[in-house]
Amino acid sequence: MTPKSHAETLITVFGGSGFLGRHVVQALAERQYRVRVAVRRPDLTGHLQPLGCVGQIHAVQANVRNRPSVAAAVRGSDVVINLVGLLGYYALVAMTLNTFGMRAEGQTTLPFPE
Numbered sequence: 001m002t003p004k005s006h007a008e009t010l011i012t013v014f015g016g017s018g019f020l021g022r023h024v025v026q027a028l029a030e031r032q033y034r035v036r037v038a039v040r041r042p043d044l045t046g047h048l049q050p051l052g053c054v055g056q057i058h059a060v061q062a063n064v065r066n067r068p069s070v071a072a073a074v075r076g077s078d079v080v081i082n083l084v085g086l087l088g089y090y091a092l093v094a095m096t097l098n099t100f101g102m103r104a105e106g107q108t109t110l111p112f113p114e
Helices: 019-030 067-074 087-099
Strands: 010-014 034-039 057-061 079-082
Touching: 010 019, 010 067, 019 034, 034 067, 057 067
Parallel strands: 010 034, 010 079, 034 057
Antiparallel strands: none
16 A cells, blocks of 8 residues: 555644644645644634645534534544644544544654654
8 A cells, every 4th residue: 555645645633723723734734735624613714725725725614522523524534633722622532533443642643844
């Protein structure tokens, strides 16, 4: 199996529209990754679109309190990053990700400094 290129890799970022999240989304877009931003209000993420090429950054509705919405947001993702500000919700996101066979530990798999 050949490794995926950056352009073929889909990364879902929870909390990607926040202060820290927008910088992570921008860094991923600059490295040519496809980025799905999971947020409560996708209609308020217009500030993220200019950070990447057309169609590279896509916002989807998700609420970490709602398992089905988290499951839908991570479906098809190669990597999931959780930047949700309230740490109490990490356990819920981790539990949902584990349900789908994804690791929810602080595992870094991206070669960030290039």
